[in-house]
Amino acid sequence: MKTIVCPTDFxxxxxxxxxxxxxxxxxxxxxLVLVHSTFVPDAMPYAGISVHAATSTYGEEMMYQDRLVNLCQELKKQNPNSLVAYATKVGYRPVTDEIAHVANTENADLIVMGTTGAHGLKEIVLGSNTADVIEISRRPLLVVPEQASFAPIKHIIFAADLTREHPANIALTVELATLFGAHISFLHVLREDNFMTGTTAKIEYSHRFSGIGYDKVSFHTQEDENIERGILTFGKTHKADLIVMVNHQQSFWRSVFSNSHTKEMAYHTTIPLLAIHD
Known part of the structure; x- marks a missing residue:
């Protein structure tokens, strides 16, 4: 991983x-490239980034540039011996366009964004803003819930659709797991209309992902009519540090998060979610 892009409105x-x-x-x-957009359209709520309409002047852009530089200096103080190189970008485009533009021009390996609470997670997946970032930039997107704090990643859940998933989709997951020495749990949620049984799903997993070059893996199924709830239940029970999902298309996200909120949804506010484009 060479470049990470992270937007902020401070x-x-x-x-x-x-x-x-x-x-x-x-x-x-x-x-690490920090990004701030001076313009956010009205009526387009952006999870983790406040909404306001603004037209920027040169003076305002310089002010935000100074704030980004100061933020970088604070980050350096947290890790004085760090080898991280920082860069800052202030743009005038709508926030989603600016993030995608910077991510693409910087050839980012990862975009990291914030989100607020359970409602925020549904909005960040279904809403046009983050979905647009995924589609426009086609870069992996790590969603960090408001209550999450960084800790070494020890357990990763890769929530897979066994009818579609390909081993190439998990390259970044394996990279992160290798870096932290984490265990990867491949999870398939079984519904009543699913043609697979728990046994056949695990066999399919082992055939499909046996050649990924990483040994600390296990294969699991979770029975639940609600995919979202199934993932969250498994994550809570097995103390996940990161949940990974592949964004095949917008309809897939809708099928996962289209149901009404459940009380388990609140748990998701503490687990970062990595969305990978196929």
């Missing part, structure tokens, strides 16, 4: 994601 939620991104950059020795 709010507590967004800056929590910045701290997380900084710790991850320190671990991977990646370059």
């Amino acid at each position: 709010s507590a939620c967004a800056n929590n994601a910045v701290v997380y991104a900084n710790q991850l950059a320190n671990k991977t020795q990646a370059r």
